[in-house]
Amino acid sequence: MSCKRNMIIVLLANTLSSHIEIQRKAFEELEREFHDDESTMTLCELLDSRHPSELRLCAAQILSKRLSPFDRWTGLSSDMQGNVQKVIFNALQSLNAHVEVVLQQMIVHIVSVLMDHEQTNISGGNCRWTDAVFQYVEAICLSSEPAYRKLGATVLGLMADVAPGVFVHQMDRTQRILVSGLRLADERGLLGTPISDCLCKVWNRSLPTGHKHLTNGTAVSASVPLIMKKLRLATCQDQSDRGNCVFNLLHNLVEFTPEVVRMQLPVVLEDLIPIIEDISLNRALRVRSIEFLGCLIHSWRRDIVRMHWMNKILNALHSLFVERILDLDSQDSDADADVLAAGICVLLKLLQQSSTSKMASRVLNLIEPIVYDQEQQSEAKRGGTQYFLAVMAEGFAHQLSQQCMDRCMSIVQSGQLDSNPVVRRASQYALAKMVECLQPEITLQAATVFSIFYSFLDTDKLSENLLLSKRESIKNSHMFYALETFIESLRPRALQPHLADLMSRLIPYIQPQQNSLCMQHFALRNITSLARKSSTAFEPYFAPVWDVARALGDVKGDGRDELEIVVRMQFLQVIATLGRVSQEKFTPLCPRLVDLTLELMHNKPDMIEFTYPLMSELAAVVPEKFKEPFPGIISNLFETIDRLNAEGSAFAASEDTDEREEAFRCIKSFAVNLPDLLFPYRSKALSRALKSFGQRKELVQRAACEALSKIIQLEWSSWDMWRAMKLCHKVFPHLIEFMETASDAENVTAVLACVQLLLEDSKTHCRVLKNYANELLLLMQKILQRRLRCQVVKENTTQRALSMERYSEIVYQERQLTEMVGNVLPDLSNRMRQKEFSKHFRRLVIHCERSCMPQVEDGNTSISSHQSIVVYVLSRCIAQLGNKGRPYYNILCDGILKGLLDEKRKVRQRSLLSLKRMILHAKDEVKHIIKAVSGTVITGLHQDTILPVAEQDRFCGLVCLMVITDHQHCPIEQFVDAIIRHIPFGVVQTEYTTVTRCLMVLFAHYYDHIRPHLSKVLRLITSIMDKQEITDKRSHKWKKLLLLIRKKQCDFLKDNTKQRQLLSDDKEQPELSSDDTEMSDILSDDTAMSEFYNEQPVLLARKDAMEQSELISDDNNQSELLSDEEQSGLVSNEDKSRLLSDDKELPEPLSKSKLFTNDKDQHA
Incomplete structure (x- = not known):
């Protein structure tokens, strides 16, 4: 026996040799000659502390491999298993702080393997040896001696690192060790020591695998105050990773034992919020606190509101914005974590979860006293509040009520009138964000919004701040971009009352002698938008804008300044827009503009792309001027499209303007005004338009579709049936996909009009109906159900919605899209068999009955604008259904009755038209319709x-x-x-x-x-x-x-x-x-x-x-x-x-x- 033991010791020593060959032979001989039970027992005995640590480590490594397979363990006799467990337990007890970490890990790993084998072998019975191991560990963890407590925490930590699965059936004991250990450390003032960190790490590692085996949740809940106290102590330490183990544990507690944390929410929030607000603490620690706060809000937002903690959370997040105002230099520190960014992320997620109306009222109640009390509140708080409002506007998930919108605008107005320039700039940023994010409801505030823009424009003029440098001008860019966005979002009739005031303030900004190029660019963009939206109402400003634009065009620069090129490009766009304002005033200028265009084509070919909008307008006025240069112009258009199509995949996600859009609009203008010149190039134009559909640029796809429809009209005269069908097979998949994925209702409406154009042609509709009728009808159904991506405006029947439709371009375009279905659906039904169309029509009526008409069925006397459109669209298809339309008369007549005397004019008009169709096509059912509507009609004619x-x-x-x-x-x-x-x-x-x-x-x-x-x-x-x-x-x-x-x-x-x-x-x-x-x-x-x-x-x-x-x-x-x-x-x-x-x-x-x-x- 002793001889064999000595041989094993010699071989173990050889495994430590520096010669690789000796090491290899030693390992091979140990595995080959000493693989029996007796040798295994000898290796276990060599783990005793009396032997050198190197020898113990080699024995532990071999034992770890040998005992890990379960079948190897079960091959040992019961007595041998007991002896091995006893020796390994003694080895565990021999560990101390002076033993190398690797050896500790190996011994603990062997202990963990044997505990796992025992649990598997007994199949859930009483694991006496495992209990003994945990009893020993618990004893040393709760010892009065710090050295033993540290050893116990170390052993538990190694178990958690090496084999966390051993805690599955020992969760109650582990929980008791953690709670008692933390309480003992707290009593002796050692809660911030590494021993407590190790205990937290053990609890953190054991929760993912053993949380289902916890039986006493009360004890776990009692540990939360101690954990939060340890977090407070971690804020006072200097380690770079301070608090990480505590935050990891808290996240796991939220994930695996949510009820435990929910019961202690007040305790957690009471300690967490001061950490977030304390600007003296480490930024990384505060960021982790903010992230954990976001986790709590995501899980228990309703409980937080019920416990009256939401206001305190909002105040804490608001303080982050005030802090940024106080310490503006912090935003230049890239090394530190960005506390404000983390706070904004949490705030946006909170807004997405919450009811917009309730959260808006809560926030406004908190921040209004800060804004309106300039004497008591500091400028940092007032400025931070404006930025806070900007982020709130970005995060609201639904439309704001009229009252909340008024209060928000009052806050921005107050900031604009503030005596401090920092607060004024913050209020301008808030307004820009509101214009961008609070659509369409902000359009009802047009008068107030424009008054703030007037104040901004007047302030710059009064302060003689027009000649700004490029850097200073960029600081004001958000206001000019917001003004442009707001102009584009308004209906022309809502914009017209403000046209004069806007132009009187914008024209001074485009004077070359008084402004920088950047400022001219911003002003020209807004003037272009005003001209495009106002159309003929812009005519009084034709002459002054033309004079400035001509002066900009006459400036001879070196062409190296990028901003100079951009301004000249904007000058060309302004002139092109003037062509839509007044044809009478634009016509005398056309010869000179054609010469300018040709000059740019020859002398500055890199700028010809900017002349496309202008050429589109000129082609309609002086088509004869294009006969000679047309081949060069169309070739340049094709080159631009080909180049950008080749680069399109790399810039598909970019929101920058794309020259292909204007190129296709130019081709569309040529197809209308210069059909004879474009005819030889129609095939090339078609192929490029089809290729551009795959580029995922929405405006480019729309422009390509519009050009495609006009080119198809040119082609119809020369087509045969086969070519028409072949083209439709290429076009329709792109059109349908675009309409389902586009984000702008106006773009979808334009493409749907192109679909109607194809349906009207006898050469194409047969192919269309054979392959795409079902897809088209499904698309119509989605539009009527408001399920397309572009239909984002919430439908309601309030008077505010009526005003919004008159003011907001977004709402109006969505109405246009739904009404366009009324044009396409009858055309589609006329070209389908009655039996086939009736199947699809039935689905539309079912939606109308279940989704669109709940108010009607409930006895409500009102009907929404969208519901009236659905009834109107469906009534237009009654004639095509014939007798198959009888089952649908009741639901349609119910909708018509509610709309005949509605307060909305458009609803009344649609209902009247729908009723006339029903009367003319109902035949045998007309007597029932007359009986149903007679009373309502007579009421409409009362005095x-x-x-x-x-x-x-x-x-x-x-x-x-x-x-x-x-x-x-x-x-x-x-x-x-x-x-x-x-x-x-x-x-x-x-x-x-x-x-x-x-x-x-x-x-x-x-x-x-x-x-x-x-x-x-x-x-x-x-x-x-x-x-x-x-x-x-x-x-x-x-x-x-x-x-x-x-x-x-x-x-x-x-x-x-x-x-x-x-x-x-x-x-x-x-x-x-x-x-x-x-x-x-x-x-x-x-x-x-x-x-x-x-x-x-x-x-x-x-x-x-x-x-x-x-x-x-x-x-x-x-x-x-x-x-x-x-x-x-x-x-x-x-x-x-x-x-x-x-x-x-x-x-x-x-x-x-x-x-x-x-x-x-x-x-x-």
Whole structure:
């Protein structure tokens, strides 16, 4: 035995030899000759402290490999296993602070392996040896001697490092060791020592694997105050990694034992917030505190609010902004952690989680006293508050209420009026952020926002600060960019009242002698936006802007200054925009501008890309000037597109402007204005447009699509069917993908218009419907459900939403997109089989019933603008469905009823149009529709109606249409009273044709109801017949009505004996009679009416496009939406063309006072 032991010792010594060959042979012999149980026991005995540490380390390494396999351990006898455990336990007890760390790790690893084997072998039974090991470790960890406590903590730490799995079934004991150890350290003032760090590390390592085996959560909760106290002590230490072990433990406690931390939230926050606010502490420690605060907010935001800690957290985050104002030099220190950046990150995440309205009110209540009390609050607090508000504006997840928006603007105004320049600059930054992030609700604050911009522009002029250096100008760039953004976000009608004030302040900034190039550039950008949005309203400023732009163009620079090139580029864009302002003033300048363009093309080819917008405008005014230079221009356009297409993948994510956008717009202009010159290049232009679709630049894709549609129009004349189908196969996948992924509703609307153009062509729609009809209909469904990426504005029915639609370009464009579906969907349905389209239509109606019409189904009397659009779009497809559309009448009529008398004008107009279509195409169901809507329509014609006169005229025309369509199911008495009370028409006199047909029906079938109003009807007819401008055909209709009235009156008098006796003496009796020829003429009108009824669906389908274009016109356009007789379907094509070409034949509005005379006139 001793001989074998000696051989093992010799071989172990050889493993330490410096000769590699000796080491190799020693290891091989140990594995080959000494692999039995006895040798294993000998190796275990060599771990005793009496042997040299090198020998013990070699024995430990071999034992670690030999005992690790579970099958090797189970191959030992029970007695041998017990002996090995006993010797290893003794080796564990022999460890002390003087033993090398590597040896400690190896022995602890062997102990951990044996504990794991015991747990596996016993399968969850009583692990006595493991319990003994942990009992020994617990004893030394809680010893009164610091050396033993340090040893115990070291052993536990090594266990956690080497084999954290051993804690799985010992979590309660580990928890007891941690809590008792920390409490003991706290009592003796040693909580900040490495022993406590080691205990925290053990608890941190054991939680991920053993947290499910904890049985006593109360004890764990009791450890949280001690952990936070240790964190406070860590702030006073000098180590670079101070507090890391505590933060790691806290994060694991939040992740694996959240209830423990939730019960101690007040304790955690009470210690954490002072660390965040203390500017004297290490920045890295404060950053970790802020990050942990964000973790707490993410997990228990509601609990924090309920415990009234949210205000304290917001104040702590607010103090970070104040700190940056106090210590401006800190932002230049790259070595230190950025405390403010961490705070902003937490604040943004908090805002994303919270209710915007509640959080906004809470924050405003906190910061308003700071802003308004300039005497008591320091400038650092006031300035920091403005920056804090800017970040808040960036983080709000939903639209701000009107009240909160007003309060925010008041804070910015107060900062702008502050006496300190730092506060004023901070308020300007806050306004810039609000303009960028609080769209569209900030558009309602146009007057206030512009007043702040005026103050900013006036301040620079008053301080003679126009000649700023480039660096100083860049500091003001955010305000100029914000002004440009705000201009672009407003509707033209909302911008026009501020145009004069803006231009009076911006023009001085573009004077070359008084401003730097940078300042000129900023001002020119804003002027260009104003000109583009204002269009003809910008005409009074054409001359001064042109004079300055021409002066900038005449400046001869060396072309090396990048900013100089940018200003010259902006000068060209300004001139191009002026072409849209006034064609009359722009035309005389065109020859000179063409020469300038050609000069730049030859002398400065690198600047020709900046002339593309100008060439687009010039091509429309002086197309003859482009005949000679056209090959060079189009070649340059293609070169620019090819170059940027090749570089496109590298700059796809960039938001910078792209010359391809203007290049494609230029090609589009050439296709419209120079079709003969562009025709030979159409194939090259098509291939480049298709290639640009794959570049993921939204504006470029839109411009390419618009150019593509115009080029396709050129191609149609020369195409065969195969080529048309082939191109559609290439184009449609790109168009559909773009519309689903685009972020701007205006871009999607433009591309959808191109889709409509392709659908209208007979050569392309067959291919389209075969492969892409389902995808197109699915896209229409997403638009109506507001599920596209570009549809970001929240729908609501408040008056604020109505104002927002009038002010905000974003809201308006989203409405335009939805209404564009009303143009495309009928075209698509016309080219599909009725059975196939009805399947898709059913899904749209289901969405309308479930998602869009909840207010209607709940009995609410209001309907949103979007809901009315959905009903309008679906009603336009009823004609194509035929009898298959009957199941959908109820839900559509419910939506129409809610919209007929809505407070929103557009909703009323859409509902009226939808109802007319339903009446004309419902056929057998029309009686139910008339019964359902009669009461609402009559209410609209009451004397106290909310409808304006023009809409009352249309309602009266609708009543007449219902009488004409199905008079048997109409409430004739109420309808007659409504019609007679409303005529003559005040505005929409074209409804008289419908009234004529209606009166003929009433006199033919309901003479008793209409006879009491005979005097008013006759005077109306006389007034109209007296008009010299009325055409013969229109006059003939009224004459037929007079003949019918004479016949009915004659029959009535003959039936009355007394009246017949009076007639026998009346000399005028022959005039009241009519011969058989006249009666046949009158009755023949019934046949004509039936022919018109048959023509109604065809006429209505032909006019859908025109009605839609009128419906989506600008709100300030008060032109009529319904096309008079054409809408009722009661006119022929000849009448329709005459009506649209000349309105002079229409009678003038009649005065009510002229119609009502004495009672004796009525008898006559």
